[in-house]
Amino acid sequence: MKTRSPSVIVIGGGFGGISAARTLQDASFQVMVLESRDRIGGRVHTDYSFGFPVDLGASWLHGVCKENPLAPVIGRLGLPLYRTSGDNSVLYDHDLESYALFDMDGNQVPQELVTEVGITFEHILEEINKVRDEQDADMSISKAFSIVFARKPELRLEGLAHNVLQWYVCRMEGWFAADAETISAKCWDQEELLPGGHGLMVRGYRPVINTLAKGLDIRVGHRVTKIVRRYNGVKVTTENGETFVADAAVIAVPLGVLKSGTIKFEPKLPEWKQEAINDLGVGIENKIILHFEKVFWPKVEFLGVVAETSYGCSYFLNLHKATSHPVLVYMPAGQLAKDIEKMSDEAAVNFAVLQLQKILPDALPPVQYLVSRWGSDVNSLGSYSYDIVGKPHDLYERLRVPVDNLFFAGEATSSSFPGSVHGAYSTGLMAAEDCRMRVLERYGELDLFQPVMGEEGPASVPLLISRL
Structure with a gap:
């Protein structure tokens, strides 16, 4: 008889990691988030030192429309957007x-x-x-x-x-x-362009990430250095020598950090996965x-x-x-x-x-x-991903594909919306769903007639948009 609920360690507390953690916790998983910085948000960083919010990282919602996966969250919070363009030009x-x-x-x-x-x-x-x-x-x-x-x-x-x-x-x-x-x-x-043009988050992105993170077990200042995967689970080691074990892990660290090789994988990641990491571009x-x-x-x-x-x-x-x-x-x-x-x-x-x-x-x-110094910041080592010359666009998808019980999320795993907050967010939801299916399958508890997470979601709230 099983006495504990399935467990997941999420590595990286940016939008991809937090949305995966939120979704898994809502599905009754035990979830712990390990974040190397002393704050959540990753490359979303709203600063208040001027006495009002300014975003040092991402600041736009690309595609101000109800099709945007982030729109329901932003709409429910009543956060205003300032639309800076009416078309969907790249x-x-x-x-x-x-x-x-x-x-x-x-x-x-x-x-x-x-x-x-x-x-x-x-x-x-x-x-x-x-x-x-x-x-x-x-x-x-x-x-x-x-x-x-x-x-x-x-x-x-x-x-x-x-x-x-x-x-x-x-x-x-x-x-x-x-x-x-x-x-x-x-x-x-x-990349796919959602309709509705681009909207600036007038009050910054912080309220959105804080809402998603509410009630999660998040350990800041925990830099992961090693991830060991075995058939029955994962063991994650941090810089200060602490170890954590779980059934699976969601890896939602920036592409620049994966490229740097500061996280050791045991056994090594398969060659196709390592190639995706090496061959995707990361810009500043x-x-x-x-x-x-x-x-x-x-x-x-x-x-x-x-x-x-x-x-x-x-x-x-x-x-x-x-x-x-x-x-x-x-x-x-x-x-x-x-x-x-x-x-x-x-x-x-x-x-x-x-x-x-x-x-x-x-x-x-x-x-x-x-x-901001996104290129030299050891927690990001770049701003966001892009396609470099001679490399196929399907690398984003390859970066997203799970390896055993390791699931990947973040803007660089989004083939439709790379380099965007809603891209990171939606890959977190996908990684959570893949992880949930895999782990429950192993527990023999998967009810195939259960609705997929998010299907019955709450009715959408219209976005507040101003244009002077």
């Missing part, structure tokens, strides 16, 4: 009218030119899709650009228009948190959040600096429009983000303010600031 998390772009001399780029170049950019991307369909071998987005320009010289732009195009490339690099030289032309548009996008005494910038959602190369371009998110606080967020990605991570916080802030002063000479110094 590359614009803001509508074109909400940009103000400037050249290096501080002159604003005429809005007609911004729109015109935006249309050219879309034509180039259409041509890139033709180029990739003709060739078997993959290539980088930047290589594909060169081929398109050689074929269709009329798409090549000069002067200011060229610089604006570079800014669009810079935005594309921000979307993937990687440089155009490494982004796959074959796979760049493979950071935030330098600047809190000012007062607003001295135009009333747009995005300020941009155009330059001759995408590396020289920059962009600032204006949080004042969405949250009414005088805050600008400088967001470097790819190589630029790596270079800025080598600087001290003060130097990084000075660098951002210098970019701002190029376009707004009377820019004030910030009264407070925050600097």
